[in-house]
Amino acid sequence: xxxxxxxxxxxxxxxxxxxxxxxxxxxxxxxxxxxxxxxxxxxxxxxxxxxxxxxxxxxxxxxxxxxxxxxxxxxxxxxxxxxxxxxxxxxxxxxxxxxxxxxxxxxxxxxxxxxxxxxxxxxxxxxxxxxxxxxxxxxxxxxxxxxxxxxxxxxxxxxxxxxxxxxxxxxxxxxxxxxxxxxxxxxxxxxxxxxxxxxxxxxxxxxxxxxxxxxxxxxxxxxxxxxxxxxxxxxxxxxxxxxxxxxxxxxxxxxxxxxxxxxxxxxxxxxxxxxxxxxxxxxxxxxxxxxxxxxxxxxxxxxxxxxxxxxxxxxxxxxxxxxxxxxxxxxxxxxxxxxxxxxxxxxxxxxxxxxxxxxxxxxxxxxxxxxxxxxxxxxxxxxxxxxxxxxxxxxxxxxxxxxxxxxxxxxxxxxxxxxxxxxxxxxxxxxxxxxxxxxxxxxxxxxxxxxxxxxxxxxxxxxxxxxxxxxxxxxxxxxxxxxxxxxxxxxxxxxxxxxxxxxxxxxxxxxxxxxxxxxxxxxxxxxxxxxxxxxxxxxxxxxxxxxxxxxxxxxxxxxxxxxxxxxxxxxxxxxxxxxxxxxxx
Numbered sequence: 139x140x141x142x143x144x145x146x147x148x149x150x151x152x153x154x155x156x157x158x159x160x161x162x163x164x165x166x167x168x169x170x171x172x173x174x175x176x177x178x179x180x181x182x183x184x185x186x187x188x189x190x191x192x193x194x195x196x197x198x199x200x201x202x203x204x205x206x207x208x209x210x211x212x213x214x215x216x217x218x219x220x221x222x223x224x225x226x227x228x229x230x231x232x233x234x235x236x237x238x239x240x241x242x243x244x245x246x247x248x249x250x251x252x253x254x255x256x257x258x259x260x261x262x263x264x265x266x267x268x269x270x271x272x273x274x275x276x277x278x279x280x281x282x283x284x285x286x287x288x289x290x291x292x293x294x295x296x297x298x299x300x301x302x303x304x305x306x307x308x309x310x311x312x313x314x315x316x317x318x319x320x321x322x323x324x325x326x327x328x329x330x331x332x333x334x335x336x337x338x339x340x341x342x343x344x345x346x347x348x349x350x351x352x353x354x355x356x357x358x359x360x361x362x363x364x365x366x367x368x369x370x371x372x373x374x375x376x377x378x379x380x381x382x383x384x385x386x387x388x389x390x391x392x393x394x395x396x397x398x399x400x401x402x403x404x405x406x407x408x409x410x411x412x413x414x415x416x417x418x419x420x421x422x423x424x425x426x427x428x429x430x431x432x433x434x435x436x437x438x439x440x441x442x443x444x445x446x447x448x449x450x451x452x453x454x455x456x457x458x459x460x461x462x463x464x465x466x467x468x469x470x471x472x473x474x475x476x477x478x479x480x481x482x483x484x485x486x487x488x489x490x491x492x493x494x495x496x497x498x499x500x501x502x503x504x505x506x507x508x509x510x511x512x513x514x515x516x517x518x519x520x521x522x523x524x525x526x527x528x529x530x531x532x533x534x535x536x537x538x539x540x541x542x543x544x545x546x547x548x549x550x551x552x553x554x555x556x557x558x559x560x561x562x563x564x565x566x567x568x569x570x571x572x573x574x575x576x577x578x579x580x581x582x583x584x585x586x587x588x589x590x591x592x593x594x595x596x597x598x599x600x601x602x603x604x605x606x607x608x609x610x611x612x613x614x615x616x617x618x619x620x621x622x623x624x625x626x627x628x629x630x631x632x633x634x635x636x637x638x639x640x641x642x643x644x645x646x647x648x649x650x651x652x653x654x655x656x657x658x659x660x661x662x663x664x665x666x667x668x669x670x671x672x673x674x675x676x677x678x679x680x681x682x683x684x685x686x687x688x689x690x691x692x693x694x695x696x697x698x699x700x701x702x703x704x705x706x707x708x709x710x711x712x713x714x715x716x717x718x719x720x721x722x723x
Contacts, residue, residue, distance in 0.1 A: 194283050195321030196593070197305055198350035200298060200312075202359045203392075203588065209298055209312070209404075212287040215267030215280050216260040221252050224277030234258060234278070237270050260303055261285045281326075286312075288404035294362055295401040296433040297533060297586065308407075309431050311353065311586060314532050318590050318598075321350030351598050354589040356392035361385055364702045365395040369677070372695045373399055376660075376682035382434045382565060385699065388573035388665060388674040391582035391603060393531075394703075398434045407431070437535045439562035440678070443648025444499045444688070445663045446558030446568065450507055451496060451621065452575050453519035455614045459510035462617070464492045468502045474553045479505065482647070496621050497629030499645060499689075501557045508556025513547040516555070522609040523571035523581065530583045530603065531566060539563040558648060569676050572663055576622070576642065576671045578615045581606040623668035634664050634693040636701055638711030642668035643696070645689040650681070657681045662692035666700055672709055675699060 194216075200209035217238065224230055227249050234245050238259050248256040260283060262270075271280045286301040299310020306320065307313030324347030369381040385395040400411050407427075410418060414426045432438070454460035470486030472479050481487065481501040487494070495503030508516065520526060520541070528536045540562040542551050554560040566584055574581045583603035590599040622642035625631040631643045643664035650657040660682055665674040675696050685691055 193281065193324035193326060193345075193347045194305060195323050195347035196284050196349040197286060197301070197321060198319035198352040198593070200319070201352060201354045202357045202362075203355065203394075204358065205354075206359045207289060208294065208355070208357065208359070210287050210289065211284040213264050214260070214283050214285040215262045215264060216283045217258045217262055217267065217270060218279045218281070219249050219256050219258060220254065220277045220279060221249070221256070222277075224249060224275075226275060230275050230278055233270070233273055233275065237266055238262065255279070290359075291403050291405055292401040293359075293366065293404075294357060294396065295404050295407075296398045296431060297357070297396050298404060299431075299533075300404050300407045309535075310433070310533055311355065314534055315353050315587060315590075318353060319350040322348040324348075349593040352591045352593065352595075353587060354591060355586045356387075356394065356588050357396075357586060358394045360706060361703050362395040362397070365675075365699055366397045366399065366401070368695050368698050368702075369397045369399045371698075372677070372679055372691070376679060376684065376686075376691055378679045378683070379681040380434065381677065381679050383675065383677040383695075383699070384435050384565060384569055385673060385675045385703070386569060386573070386584060388577045388582070388671050389580075391570075391573070391584045391605075392588070393584055393586055394673070396433075396435055398432075402430050433533065433535070434678075434680075435565045436531060436533055437537055437564075439537050439540055439564050440659055441559050441562055441648045441650075442568050443558040443646035443659070443661065445572075445644045445646040445661055445676070446563075447496065447499065447504050447556075448572050448575055448618070448622065448644050448663070449519070449523060449525070450504050450511075450516075450556045451492075452523070452610060452614060452618055453511050453516055454492075454507040455617060456519055456610055457511050457515050460492055460507050462491065462493045462621070466490055466492065466495055466500070466503045466506055468495075468500050472502045472505050472553065474505065475549050477550050477553075479550075479553055493621055493624060497625050499625075499630045504556045505553040508552050509549070513544060513552050516552070517544055519610075523574055524606075524609075525563060525567055525571055529564075529566050529570050530585075532585045532587050532601075532603075536566075537564050539567055558646065565676055565678060568663070569674060572665075572676075573671075573674055574609050575615060575618050576665055576674070578612050579608050579610040581609045619668055619671070622665075626664065626668075630689045631662065631664070631693050633689055634662060634697045634700075636697055636704075639666055639700070639704060639709070640668040640712055641666045641700065642671070643693070645687075645693055647686060647688045658686040660686050660688040660690075660692045662688050662696050664693070664696040664700065666704055666709060667712065673700075673703065673707060 196211055199207055202208055231242060231245050231249050235242050248258055267280050297310055299312035300308050301312055302308050307316040324345045326344050365383050365385055369383045373381045381399050383397045386393045400413055402411050410426055411430055414430055417426060467489055468481055468487040470481050470484050487498050487500050525539055528538050542561060551560055570584055582605050585603050587601045589597060591597055619642055622644060623640060626634050626641045626643045630645045634641055634643050641664055643662060646661040648659045650659060660679040661677060663676045665671040677692050677695050679692055682691060
């Protein structure tokens, strides 16, 4: 009996101790949750009863070099619905259909969908949004937003690029500098009950968005306009497929203008230009859009033709295998192995010096120079002038040169390469190499971005780009400037000559593949002043109809551009016509 009572007492004590231990653990846990973790659970409870709406940040502005807005913002709104708050769904559907011009089925699906928030339409004009707000219908939300706006429509469209519905960059500078331009979104936090319905008269928490930084570019609006007008005129005059033109400072790589006509309307980037609309039935629309957005100056390669003779001549001088006074014979062709490679002048140029060969753009002269240089030394000079690498320009999608492998280069390949055929480079690679030839030997990086600023105009970052100095000798550069000035003064580029200004340049007429298709690219590379270049330009007229010689149709376009922009850039006449005549005599 005694043992039985003792057993019960022990059992009660054990249970009591266990209960005390459990209670202690619960108290400790409760205390931990109420004290230590109170902030965390308070936040969870708050989130359960808060609804969040994003506020888009204002995108940074893109300026030209003089502070003119090239890409800005327009105030718009985003319309959305919250299912749990809608009291009159049919009225909401009818109103949104009328105001937004959308299909009823589209709106109904979103209004009746059980979700925290359904977007109906973004980029709604403010006047329309204000009318929607005036209905004061429960569950219809009108939030401020921004839409990218391009005040000059198609100007520099393939350089600037555009943004999508989320205000993020799609192509061009808009995507390259998106991290600078995009800013930080804000949000509105609204208190709701357990059913997700907003609590009347409850205060809203608002986190303000931070505007994106602005980008100052090297583009000059006026020069871009001049170049675009001249390029459009050339395209129409010669019924060309397209015209691409670049104007740049050869000393530092700042690009003043880059034109690829036909351009497209940046405010309607998904609307095909007229020249592509006819192909819409036979091709995928997205492929046509990609074609329309393509920047031919950067994304495409081509055979440069005779403008590349600048590089061959430079290599000959650098390797000390040719002098200005060396004489050559041009019967109108050269026999290289089993190939008869012709000069553009059927009857030949006869006896001529190296200088005259450059002025005449004589293929046999350059084939001879190429043979003297040799393939290894030629490729060494290509390397120095950046022809085996991308230029590093600050727009996406840059293509790279397509060259022969060194071991595959035989006499015929070396001969054709010497006058700019049988390989491909981008127009920008050629312009970069030519800039190094005429600026004293510095390989620059072509670019658009100059500075990043806050919305208020305070400097955030000065953008810098790599350079390589002394890639060729200064003596070679000085001599090449003289030779290329002679091309314009009295050679194949004389149609680019402007009285009173010292210009240098080189013409080209390159036949497109397949050969004998009758399709050509006519081009001209020019710079001024010839003795101290401040501006360099390259124009390519793709598939002109009728006359197609670069000296005849491309050189005059650069002349027209330079006549407009040289005085604008502060480059003054160095002589008048009478002085020129006395000097030439």
